[in-house]
Amino acid sequence: MQTRIALLPQMGIPRPYTDTLPLQITDAELDPPGPEEVCVRILAAGVCHSDLSVINGDRPRPTPIALGHEGVAEVVQCGEMVGDLSPGDRVALVFVPSCGHCPTCAEGRPALCEPGLVVNSKGTLLSGAIRIHLEGQPVLHHLGISCFADYAVCHRASLVKIDADMDPVQQAVFGCAVLTGCGAILNTARLRMGEQVAVVGLGGVGLAALLGARAGGARKIIAVDANPSKAEVALQLGADHFVDARDPEAASQIRALSQGGVELAAEFAGVMPALELAIAATRRGGRTVTAALPNPNDRLSLQAATLVTEERALLGSYVGSSVPSRDIPNWLAMYRSGRLPVDQLVSHEIALPEINEAMERLASGAAIRQIVTFA
Ligand SMILES: NC(=O)c1ccc[n+]([C@@H]2O[C@H](COP(=O)([O-])OP(=O)(O)OC[C@H]3O[C@@H](n4cnc5c(N)ncnc54)[C@H](O)[C@@H]3O)[C@@H](O)[C@H]2O)c1
Ligand SMILES: [Zn+2]
């Protein structure tokens, strides 16, 4: 069948993306689903910084590639050996397929699935297949999903069945922003009720983390960003204070607001000054967690002795250390009951041809989560 995709022919195209148009909306050939694969119709897809990082080269991937990795979809056709999904089912798209058998899957850590990470870096589905073609040439899958498109073929291991009676616009953010942000706070750093939390970097992922900290019982939340326009939404979502990361006194301000530093500081900005600030804002004995994906050349400098003498922990969090088939349905239920008001993360709804404008808005800090919808 034919589908529109958002094709990235090459990385490293400079801004402004409204002029340079790094993504091309083009018709491509989508093969039928193979064994254990599913063809889905995309209902809503969120624009995440990790898409932007493929465009600007911070997250190098082979090209040409069809972008998009956060979204929800409706099952259209199941390939052989897919016994537990049917046409019409609603699914969340998960950006690491988990094989279920490798050592990290066996340990209960599907976000670290070894074959999943290998195929994601190659741009194929979990089986190794490539189901998108343009004029006979293969187009790679972004993280097994490629959901800036009308239709996609995904491996069953990239899908989580969810309720079909909710607005897909809000459901879309659960596949990446909520899974990553809430997961970093609750799964990776294991927030304890009553702790103080600093959230550094208030994009879709950081603000989802803020909501997770609130729902998980933080006693004080300090929101931090280098862009002061993020203060208003952070305070609305439940932050007690906003600190401007550009202020040279930012770390001491956070330490003063938290009587010596927060028990848990979480970073979602993707630049070293933000991670350094998160570490400096963490109290003795505390945890600093980062879920951001900085450029692979970035290096962190640490005073190593204080890791020991102050019993500090520095934690990395991929896909929120989540079990997506457990966490996405549970956290969607929390949205339904009003305990996780993610609707405020959605700043724009756009059509697929506006995707380059959306990337420019994200790069300039003028958007939180922008959701591509499909008529
Ligand atoms: N670990 C994972 O599984 C995973 C999943 C999704 C996204 N990510 C990464 O998480 C990060 C956040 O993604 P997003 O979509 O929310 O991005 P975003 O661009 O929407 O938000 C980033 C925020 O960081 C702020 N920022 C920039 N420099 C800063 C500084 N020095 N101090 C404080 N704040 C600063 C920006 O103003 C912006 O508000 C990205 O690096 C993305 O690649 C990781
Ligand atoms: Zn993402």
Ligand SMILES: [Zn+2]
């Ligand atoms: Zn695995």
